[in-house]
Amino acid sequence: MANKNRRSAFTKALSFVDLSKIPGPRGIDYFHYVQFFQRDILGAFTKVNRDYGDIGSFPWPMNSIIIYSPEFARRVLVENHKSYIKGEQIEELRAVVGNGLATNNDYESWLRIRTIIAKEFNAKAIQSFNKNFERLCLEHISGWSGKSEMDVCEEMKFLTFKIACDTLLGVSLSKEDAHKVNEAVHFTSLVTYERIFQFFPVPYWVPTKKNEAFHRHYKNLSTIVNKLILQEKGRQNSHPSSVLERLVHAVDPETKDRLSDDELHDEILTMLLAGHETSAHSLTWTIGLLAKHQEIQEKLHKLISENSLENIPYLQWIIMESMRLYPSFPVLSRKTAETDTLGPYTIPKNTNVVIPIYVIQRNQENFADALTFNPERFASAETQKSFAYLPFSKGPRKCIAEAFAMSEMAIILYQLIKHFSFELIHTDLPQEVASVSLKPVGGMNVRAIKRK
Ligand code: HEM
Numbered sequence: 001m002a003n004k005n006r007r008s009a010f011t012k013a014l015s016f017v018d019l020s021k022i023p024g025p026r027g028i029d030y031f032h033y034v035q036f037f038q039r040d041i042l043g044a045f046t047k048v049n050r051d052y053g054d055i056g057s058f059p060w061p062m063n064s065i066i067i068y069s070p071e072f073a074r075r076v077l078v079e080n081h082k083s084y085i086k087g088e089q090i091e092e093l094r095a096v097v098g099n100g101l102a103t104n105n106d107y108e109s110w111l112r113i114r115t116i117i118a119k120e121f122n123a124k125a126i127q128s129f130n131k132n133f134e135r136l137c138l139e140h141i142s143g144w145s146g147k148s149e150m151d152v153c154e155e156m157k158f159l160t161f162k163i164a165c166d167t168l169l170g171v172s173l174s175k176e177d178a179h180k181v182n183e184a185v186h187f188t189s190l191v192t193y194e195r196i197f198q199f200f201p202v203p204y205w206v207p208t209k210k211n212e213a214f215h216r217h218y219k220n221l222s223t224i225v226n227k228l229i230l231q232e233k234g235r236q237n238s239h240p241s242s243v244l245e246r247l248v249h250a251v252d253p254e255t256k257d258r259l260s261d262d263e264l265h266d267e268i269l270t271m272l273l274a275g276h277e278t279s280a281h282s283l284t285w286t287i288g289l290l291a292k293h294q295e296i297q298e299k300l301h302k303l304i305s306e307n308s309l310e311n312i313p314y315l316q317w318i319i320m321e322s323m324r325l326y327p328s329f330p331v332l333s334r335k336t337a338e339t340d341t342l343g344p345y346t347i348p349k350n351t352n353v354v355i356p357i358y359v360i361q362r363n364q365e366n367f368a369d370a371l372t373f374n375p376e377r378f379a380s381a382e383t384q385k386s387f388a389y390l391p392f393s394k395g396p397r398k399c400i401a402e403a404f405a406m407s408e409m410a411i412i413l414y415q416l417i418k419h420f421s422f423e424l425i426h427t428d429l430p431q432e433v434a435s436v437s438l439k440p441v442g443g444m445n446v447r448a449i450k451r452k
Pocket of ligand 1: 392393
């Protein structure tokens, strides 16, 4: 089952699209860039923007364009989204999550499944998870002493993983299985990420140590998810509490259609991977930024001591601003299924289209004082709606769980700042690095001091 990876290095090497009319490095400069991308992917994306402006092309063998204009992003993600499919990277992801929402490139099948699942992430459904977010957060921080030095990144990963098990998979998950799921999700997503950036990844059928470990972890994950689906199918559950339980019983309101067992399996794996680390890293950067900007942290604490969460938009703005500077997925990618035009440029069919939102969100032209942490900029609805702000993407393929993730992060942040104040142990924030999601190099070391 694991080897659903259909990308062939050979086919990739044979494909060619004519990008000669789009500016970008050529000759020796091209190869210098390729090396730069291997060394420092975020730095390289930033340099392409500085050197070539709104669009940069990398012809064969990369067959790629990189776009930086919010208007181009709008065209690709919304206006003409039907001319685009998910980028080549999803072929690697498909080896784990099969044909789940994030990797499904068949429009009709994707739309059918998205319609069924979207209902399970509506406001009412999310409200039913809020108590669990709060309970698990309070349980977790009750283990922190009066003044603890910690890597808050590890703490948040632990907490959001517990939340994922509880809200996605449900209470029937045993401790032993939770441990296996944790190891498997971590290992398979790391391997997938590594392979995305390798020119010619070793096919999964080659019996290397890593491939064997991948198959073992994948089998564990898949077996546990199938077991939970089967268990749930045998029950008449009128009060489903986890996402898995909801999806097993979910019905399309119009067609009365349900998800098949294979579809359920792939969707749950997709959610475990897509929800893995993303919320943890966003929370980590938020705590780091608040520890660095004590005046903003104290303002938030004052608001928390006087108001309930629903009455503190400032808390949401803090999370939004943190995700502007440190988006969990720093890059979105698509591929043209048909020729399209972006401004004056013709983009041929089969071109990889890369949208480095990390660079777009930090560009002075899109945000005043772009590198300054200023939550108040999100007081404007226009800023929130801008196509220069894409941490959850936009358009029909935007994150299906945006409201779920925002609610989870807001509830955790509220409790953390209510009970603790945070200080950075080092003088500045750590360097960011693009891994499975954007993470701090060496973790985020803070002092958490219990408030009186
Ligand atoms: C801070 C947390 C999160 C961030 C920043 C985030 C970000 C994103 C982004 C940027 C995309 C779109 C990718 C694209 O356009 O190519 C996406 C898609 C998706 N996300 Fe999230 N995500 C988060 C949490 C979650 C969680 C917790 C879940 C599941 C419970 C989830 C499930 C999905 C799924 C299923 C898709 C694919 C949607 C589709 O193609 O129809 N995400 N996410």
